[in-house]
Amino acid sequence: MYINCKGRLIDLSTPKVMGILNVTPDSFYDGGRRKTKMDFLLHAEKMLKEGATFIDVGAYSSRPGAIDISEEEEIDRILPVVESLVGNFPDILLSVDTFRSIVAKRSIEAGAAMINDISAGNLDKAMMKTVANLQVPYILMHMRGTPQNMKDLNEYDDLVEDVLFYFSEKISEARDHGINDLIVDPGFGFSKNISQNFELLSRLELLQKLNLPVLSALSRKSLIYKTFQTTPDEALNGTTVLNTISLLKGAKILRVHDVKEAVECVKLVGRMEN
Template identity: 65%
Template sequence: MTINCKGNLIDLSTPKVMGILNLTPDSFFDGGKHKNEKDILNHVENMLNNGATFIDLGAYSSRPNADHVSETEELNRIIPIIKSILKSFPEALLSIDTFRSEVAKQSIEAGAAIINDISAGKLDENMLQCVADLHVPYIMMHMRGTPKTMQQQTTYNDLVKDILFYFSERLALAKTLGIKDIIIDPGFGFAKTLEQNYELLNKMELFKMIEKPLLAGVSRKSMIYKKLNITPKEALNGTSVLNTIALQKGAKILRVHDVKEAVECVKLVEALDVRC
């Protein structure tokens, strides 16, 4: 199982880690933490040194009730940072967390390698065609509504079946447009209650029937800190526990704030060889 990133085949038979770089002031865990170029480059260097295969840049917070950010502001936040990172780390594989096709286009032109779309193309009707034209890997996530409205849209007939049907529709459309490398993200925390997040994790191996690489993004999310009655800053141990379970259930990419600990999860689970 491989994906083609800028001409390099990335083998996902051994799971990989995607480090998070938030360029927003209001993300739930590290919003505003990286305030200048030096801090950003130091953080990227640490993630790469700790074993991150991908760095995921986001300039529009997707937390519940996040403030709206204009397309111009999103571009102003992200394009200079892409160029700066690649100047210092030319081999870095950058994933761009955006649902806007123009941001995706300009980011890939600036040197990024992957598009990570929380809406699977539903928030921008041009996104899927844009990705097809760019010939880059595409992460499509399950979500209902928008970041502002998603937590009011948590009623399902059957959670897993409904999400599988969602992906079957989005994958069929992507296939007709010629998108080849697609990664599936079930969207923990997006239009799902606390209980639904755990139901989804418990049944995550069912997504293997889609026959696409599976990404798990549970890092320091409310499904951990609300369940344990702690803060996001205290949720690293819980994150490692759920990352381990996700790996055992077939995750091929872990999207995380804490790269070193996630890489350790991968190494230990690989040593056990007990993945489903």
């Protein structure tokens, strides 16, 4: 199972880690912690040294109820960081977390390698055509509505069957546009309550039916810290547990704030399978 990133074939038969780099003041865990180009460079360098294959850069907070910002503000936030990262780390594989086609296009032109779209094209009808023209890998996430209203859109007849049906339609649409490399993200925390998140994780292996790499993004999310009645700052151990479960159920990419610990999960689970 391979994806093509800037001419490099990335082998996902061994799971990979994607480090999170938020260029936002209001993300649920690390928003506002890093403010300057040097802050972002140093953190990216740390994650790369710890074993991240990908760095996921986002400039639009998608936490529940997040403030909507304009395309111009998102571009102004993200482009200088993309340009700086590519300039300082020429081999870096940047994923850009955006649902806007113009942000995707400008970021890829600046040197990013893939697009991570929380809406799978639902919030910008030009996104799939843009990704197809750019010929980059595309991460399709399951979500209903928008970050502003998604928490109220969590009624399902059968959660996992609904997620599978959603992806089957989105994969068909992406293939019709000519997108070659697809990754699916079940969208933990997006239009799902805590019980539904655990149900989805418990049945995550069923997404293997799609015959595509599965990305699991559970890092420090509310299903962990609300279970323990703590905070995102105290959710690293829980994240490690759920990342391990994700790998055992077939996830090929872990999207995380804490790269070192996720890389250790991959290595230990790999020892079980050898």
